[in-house]
Amino acid sequence: MKPVAVEIRIERQPNKETLEQLGVFRWPTWSKEISEFPWTYADQETCYFLEGEVIVTPDGGSPVQMGKGDLVTFPAGMSCTWKILKDVRKHYRFG
Numbered sequence: 001m002k003p004v005a006v007e008i009r010i011e012r013q014p015n016k017e018t019l020e021q022l023g024v025f026r027w028p029t030w031s032k033e034i035s036e037f038p039w040t041y042a043d044q045e046t047c048y049f050l051e052g053e054v055i056v057t058p059d060g061g062s063p064v065q066m067g068k069g070d071l072v073t074f075p076a077g078m079s080c081t082w083k084i085l086k087d088v089r090k091h092y093r094f095g
Helices: 016-022
Strands: 009-012 029-032 035-040 045-058 064-067 070-074 079-094
Touching (some): 016 070, 064 070
Antiparallel strands (some): 035 079, 045 079
């Protein structure tokens, strides 16, 4: 059985109206210092980076760089490695 292709979707510098429509600024926040760790997404996560710079590498996939000002959607079921290059603070929502 072939693994399902997983795609990280990134919208670079979305406008304020898009963020307000999604309710981004009412989502909880998460912060993490420079580090590297494995992660698996049980549910889809959408997040908006307030600070930081990260490289996320899906298992068996290519590294994807993201950071401050990016609106990112991670697919449910994706396993990856997070490498935080600059301390991160982001709003996030699961589901």
